[in-house]
Amino acid sequence: MPPGFAPDDFWLLLPEILLATTAVVVLGADALLPRGRQGLAAWIALGGLGATAAALVPLAGTHATAAGGLMAVDAFAGFFKLLFLLAAALTILMSTRYLAVEGARPGTYYVLVLCATLGMLFMASALDLVTQVIGLETMAVSFYILAGFLKPNRRSNEAAVKYFLLGAFSLGLLLYGMSLLYGLTGTTMLRDIGTALAGLERSRWLGLAVILVVAGLGFKIAAVPFHMWAPDVYEGAPTPITAFLSVGSKAASFAMLLRLFFEALPAANADWGLLFYALAILTMTVGNLAALTQSNLKRLLAYSSIAHAGYVLIGVVAATSVPQVGIKAALVYLLVYAFMQIGAFGVVTMLRRHDVIGEELKDMSGLFTRNPLAGASMLLFMLSLGGIPPTAGFMGKFWLFSAAIDGGYYWLAVIGVLNSAVSLYYYLRVVVFMWFKPQATGSPVVLGPAMGVLLAVTVVGTLALGVYPRALFDLADVSARALGAAGIATMVR
Amino acid sequence: MTPITPVHYIVLSAALFTIGVIGVLVRRNVIVILMSIELILNAVNINLIAFSRQLGDPVGQVFAIFIICVAAAEAAVGLGIILAFYRNKETVNIDEMSLMRW
Numbered sequence: 219m220p221p222g223f224a225p226d227d228f229w230l231l232l233p234e235i236l237l238a239t240t241a242v243v244v245l246g247a248d249a250l251l252p253r254g255r256q257g258l259a260a261w262i263a264l265g266g267l268g269a270t271a272a273a274l275v276p277l278a279g280t281h282a283t284a285a286g287g288l289m290a291v292d293a294f295a296g297f298f299k300l301l302f303l304l305a306a307a308l309t310i311l312m313s314t315r316y317l318a319v320e321g322a323r324p325g326t327y328y329v330l331v332l333c334a335t336l337g338m339l340f341m342a343s344a345l346d347l348v349t350q351v352i353g354l355e356t357m358a359v360s361f362y363i364l365a366g367f368l369k370p371n372r373r374s375n376e377a378a379v380k381y382f383l384l385g386a387f388s389l390g391l392l393l394y395g396m397s398l399l400y401g402l403t404g405t406t407m408l409r410d411i412g413t414a415l416a417g418l419e420r421s422r423w424l425g426l427a428v429i430l431v432v433a434g435l436g437f438k439i440a441a442v443p444f445h446m447w448a449p450d451v452y453e454g455a456p457t458p459i460t461a462f463l464s465v466g467s468k469a470a471s472f473a474m475l476l477r478l479f480f481e482a483l484p485a486a487n488a489d490w491g492l493l494f495y496a497l498a499i500l501t502m503t504v505g506n507l508a509a510l511t512q513s514n515l516k517r518l519l520a521y522s523s524i525a526h527a528g529y530v531l532i533g534v535v536a537a538t539s540v541p542q543v544g545i546k547a548a549l550v551y552l553l554v555y556a557f558m559q560i561g562a563f564g565v566v567t568m569l570r571r572h573d574v575i576g577e578e579l580k581d582m583s584g585l586f587t588r589n590p591l592a593g594a595s596m597l598l599f600m601l602s603l604g605g606i607p608p609t610a611g612f613m614g615k616f617w618l619f620s621a622a623i624d625g626g627y628y629w630l631a632v633i634g635v636l637n638s639a640v641s642l643y644y645y646l647r648v649v650v651f652m653w654f655k656p657q658a659t660g661s662p663v664v665l666g667p668a669m670g671v672l673l674a675v676t677v678v679g680t681l682a683l684g685v686y687p688r689a690l691f692d693l694a695d696v697s698a699r700a701l702g703a704a705g706i707a708t709m710v711r
Numbered sequence: 712m713t714p715i716t717p718v719h720y721i722v723l724s725a726a727l728f729t730i731g732v733i734g735v736l737v738r739r740n741v742i743v744i745l746m747s748i749e750l751i752l753n754a755v756n757i758n759l760i761a762f763s764r765q766l767g768d769p770v771g772q773v774f775a776i777f778i779i780c781v782a783a784a785e786a787a788v789g790l791g792i793i794l795a796f797y798r799n800k801e802t803v804n805i806d807e808m809s810l811m812r813w
Contacts, residue, residue, distance in 0.1 A: 352777060363791075378796070386745070
């Protein structure tokens with residue numbers, strides 16, 4: 219046993235170990251498999267994700283720390299890990315045909331998807347600034363490469379360069395804030411920082427550290443005014459990666475944000491609460507208004523995903539006065555958002571064929587007659603993203619806005635509702651194209667077996683969580699309780 | 712001679728950080744922007760090591776070593792990405808990255 223490790227740690231960290239092993243196995247398979255059979259890598263990766271999810275099951279109900287207190291194994295981490303594994307599995311299902319059409323080599327692609335997922339798992343668990351940063355970078359570096367994976371494609375190149383530059387810059391801001399936190403408190407462990415800050419007077423340095431950390435994480439969740447990379451990167455990256463970025467990376471960054479602010483910085487919640495309040499309003503409004511005029515589907519979904527980050531921030535703000543309710547609402551929304559967003563990107567991926575790029579709004583034309591199943595699914599996802607009952611999106615928004623009202627943030631709830639109304643315009647515009655416009659040209663839109671599974675999972679998720687949300691609420695409730703129970707008590711009311 | 716105190720280090724790191732941020736915002740060459748980002752990361756390292764020395768706590772130095780590793784990984788990947796871009800476009804000026812609205 220290396221120092222600092224207990225024998226139990228092996229079991230507590232088994233999901234991460236399994237996932238890392240799978241990544242190595244897929245890398246080996248890529249080198250050993252003959253050219254024609256490289257599609258097999260996808261199945262190995264899916265198997266590994268399944269095994270990781272299975273390893274999470276016996277950890278349900280544990281509330282422990284591993285690796286000398288660097289990693290938390292609790293319901294909060296478990297909730298997010300399941301979300302990441304689900305998003306990764308759906309991304310791989312989406313990728314199989316897409317990569318064949320693009321003519322890209324699948325092996326390394328899946329390795330990078332697995333590495334990004336591994337980084338996300340660490341972000342959800344980390345209880346230490348260093349571990350958080352390493353998790354974040356494992357994810358981010360994998361995504362930089364994935365965004366530029368289509369090497370001959372100039373848009374993909376451009377997306378990678380932009381994502382890399384702004385990602386690295388935001389990391390610098392985040393780290394500078396973290397170094398100030400370390401200087402103020404003398405520790406990098408989140409819970410110890412929380413204890414140290416509770417006894418410390420509010421200072422200008424703490425304010426600066428908070429601003430820098432909010433800015434750094436603001437880039438990662440694509441909150442306005444740190445969002446300018448998102449539309450370009452989402453448009454240029456391979457479509458399955460766009461889906462994974464907008465769901466996995468965003469949820470992981472929110473997990474890290476919640477850990478950091480509710481475990482380490484609850485004492486300064488008056489400062490960052492105000493910052494997030496402003497960010498939430500700006501993000502929702504700018505995201506929705508910019509989405510109104512988009513003609514590129516991926517760009518439209520990018521702005522919509524920015525707006526959705528704004529909705530989740532409502533939950534974070536509400537949590538400064540009603541912690542359980544706010545965090546729970548944010549968790550519910552992130553999971554709901556995963557189903558509907560990945561589903562929508564799945565349909566966009568189907569539009570990519572040998573003769574059609576299929577990323578423009580007009581490529582949706584006549585989808586209902588060309589492929590009724592895909593058209594009906596897309597209708598459901600659009601209604602859910604717009605927040606129409608009985609879909610999951612409605613339930614998620616309902617909980618976020620009622621959390622805001624519980625917390626006394628009435629204006630936030632009002633602005634959120636107004637924004638949802640605005641967003642319906644561009645979601646329904648997509649539906650209008652599918653239903654009322656004449657058919658687009660090009661080869662038929664085919665629903666393969668992998669894409670069938672993807673649509674089934676996302677449609678069932680979007681509907682089931684909308685009609686019967688009880689199970690999700692209970693799960694999110696337990697998870698929210700696990701977060702920062704000690705730190706939240708010290709919050710200044 | 713006045714002794715060198717942690718304040719000196721913090722002033723130095725703040726200066727480096729500011730130069731880095733200005734560089735990222737003002738310069739148009741991707742390689743120079745990458746160098747400016749490295750300046751920011753090194754400002755962080757100076758901070759961490761100064762605090763570590765002042766607090767008598769080694770964790771800050773460990774953090775700095777991790778940041779050096781992360782910066783190396785980022786530089787490797789970043790230069791690779793920039794090279795792929797250059798092969799298609801024959802420029803490293805970010806004003807030329809206009810295929811999608813920046």
